[in-house]
Amino acid sequence: MPVAAKSARMRYGWRMSSVSPRSPETPTSSVPAARRARKKSKTRADLLAAGTALFASRGFDETTTNDIAEAADVSQRTLFRHFATKEALLYGDMDEALDELRAGLAGRPSGEPVFTSLRRSLVGLAGNFEAHREGRLLQARLAAEYPSVSAYSRATVQLSWERAIIEGLAERLGEDPMLDPRPEIIAGATMSAVRIATRQWVASGGRADFVALVDAAMAVIPHLGELDLEMVRDSP
Amino acid sequence: MPVAAKSARMRYGWRMSSVSPRSPETPTSSVPAARRARKKSKTRADLLAAGTALFASRGFDETTTNDIAEAADVSQRTLFRHFATKEALLYGDMDEALDELRAGLAGRPSGEPVFTSLRRSLVGLAGNFEAHREGRLLQARLAAEYPSVSAYSRATVQLSWERAIIEGLAERLGEDPMLDPRPEIIAGATMSAVRIATRQWVASGGRADFVALVDAAMAVIPHLGELDLEMVRDSP
DNA sequence: TTGACTAATGTCAGCGACTGACATACCATG
């Protein structure tokens, strides 16, 4: 029961391309010259599995990178060749989610209203969360307990989503995101919506409907302007 | 010229209350029993000054915490008693900005429209930036160059502002921020506006009018709803 | 003034994330 961990680390975490395990072509035959890639993928997958298991049972700070490497039967050095940081290892399966988000945004029909496109794209993210419920819940719980995990989530994982949204929206709007502030502003509001939805989803133990939660939070964005007229809070 | 630093560290950074240097009561007399506090403040100030100077001349990763401690003529252990992390030392003068933001929000008249309150409160932040131009520019430049600094800025500094805004808005709206998503959504959009404004301000070398920049970015928030109707981007 | 009390600092040993350098094993390819 590490009391909100008094310490922890974090580095950024980008780079490291190495394609995710994915389906190795076809179980057999086809392209026989891929053993090397398959072994590499396996090493990565082993590390991911070992890390997840240890983090879940012991906690984040309580697990050393050496523990993980040994559990995966590789050297610590190999671990750090696959993952830039300990945190990156915890979020090692997040690339797919990013891809789905990007693809979702890019795939929306041209004439569709912006917020509709955004909401529909987030369905992809939501689906990914439900498809990896246990892993996502673990990540969320560790982020709630360990500051370094929380920081990594915000500064790396969520930032990558935000950037994907900014680029996707700018593309749809046909504007340069460095000149038109709207994509970035919308992305900021959207990330808040995603955090709200995630928090509620985690609180429900992953049983709530993620899509509905995101939609509910997203729904308030277009109505923010109405608040500008309200003269709230007359002291009772 | 560290090429976007290949490595760096970060921990969270909260805790550590120790009041900022502020005015030590009165130059003389008054409360003579405060030498201890003054010395502590001086140590902190020395560390801050040493850190700033070294970071500016050598870079962030290129400066060790030991370098800073020695430059300030204290032990490394003392440095870490004053600042939880190396990054927290770089942002050691940011508390004032947070206080101004909080106070600004709390001090706005009750009947004032929400966005007006927010914009006026951000004037405090802007003023703080202009009052500490060199320091803020250094922080921004280091954040652009070193991932660990950027991560800390996002995950700690900006998060504290965001929380202040959420709490301030919830208070004004008389709502529980855990039930009403609007404060958090607005805060997310606002933080994007602040980042946009900061980026432009830094690009201008700190010469642009920060208040005007924030206002310009904030101005689009109430009009986000209009985007929902647009059917943009008909391929040319 | 003196003598406890305690807050601030120093010292030291150590943990653990991460890295560079070099060696080795192994798959790929002509």
Place this chain on the structure above:
DNA sequence: CATGGTATGTCAGTCGCTGACATTAGTCAA
């Protein structure tokens, strides 16, 4: 099979950061 490149192992080292304990020095009451 020879050649080459890539994934991995080994090892030593850096650096941020921490716990434990000793020391210094304001503080405050008698």
